[in-house]
Amino acid sequence: MKEEPHSVDVHVGKTIRIQRLLRKVSQTELGDRVGVTFQQIQKYEKGSNRVSASMLVEIAGALKVDVRTFFDDLSTPDTANDNPAPSEEFIISREGVLLNAAFFSIKNEALRKKILKLVQAIANTEQLDGEAAE
Numbered sequence: 001m002k003e004e005p006h007s008v009d010v011h012v013g014k015t016i017r018i019q020r021l022l023r024k025v026s027q028t029e030l031g032d033r034v035g036v037t038f039q040q041i042q043k044y045e046k047g048s049n050r051v052s053a054s055m056l057v058e059i060a061g062a063l064k065v066d067v068r069t070f071f072d073d074l075s076t077p078d079t080a081n082d083n084p085a086p087s088e089e090f091i092i093s094r095e096g097v098l099l100n101a102a103f104f105s106i107k108n109e110a111l112r113k114k115i116l117k118l119v120q121a122i123a124n125t126e127q128l129d130g131e132a133a134e
Contacts, residue, residue, distance in 0.1 A: 005046070005047035005048055006047070006050075008074065009047040009049075009050050009051070009120070010046075010047030011047075011070075011071075011073075011074050012044075012051055012056070012070045012079050013044050013045045013046055013047040014045070014048070014070070014092045015070045015071075015072070016021055016041075016044055016045050016063075016070065017045040017092060017097075018042075018071075018097055019063045019069065019086065019103060020045075020063060020099055021094055021097040021098065021101075022066070022101055024061065024085070025062075026038070027041040027042055027045075028032060028041075030059070031061055033058075033062035034055065034058040034059055035058075036055075044059075057086055064111050076127070081134070107126065
């Protein structure tokens with residue numbers, strides 16, 4: 001029976017994915033930059049394969065980020081959450097990363113606040129509609 005990936009490997013993998021998507025780099029392109037296949041990048045991002053220290057430095061260089069970025073917000077083993085909440089899953093999804101990048105590219109803070117209020121109003125309406133349907 002195969003062991004589950006270590007929470008640190010999963011965290012590092014998710015961070016690689018987020019940084020890659022923010023920079024609009026495909027798995028194939030990142031793999032080419034660091035000398036591995038896109039399948040290997042997929043395994044790194046899922047945490048199913050550990051990223052060696054030297055490969056992590058290569059990936060950081062290819063994505064133009066500080067290698068410490070991959071360890072930001074890392075939980076200690078006793079507080080790690082191996083089953084992220086649905087909102088955490090969205091944050092690391094392709095749509096979540098792209099939405100976040102697009103939102104923060106809007107320079108007008110007042111407009112960002114209006115967009116946030118609009119999304120919250122839509123979410124609230126859908127929650128109310130869902131309750132009425134039950």
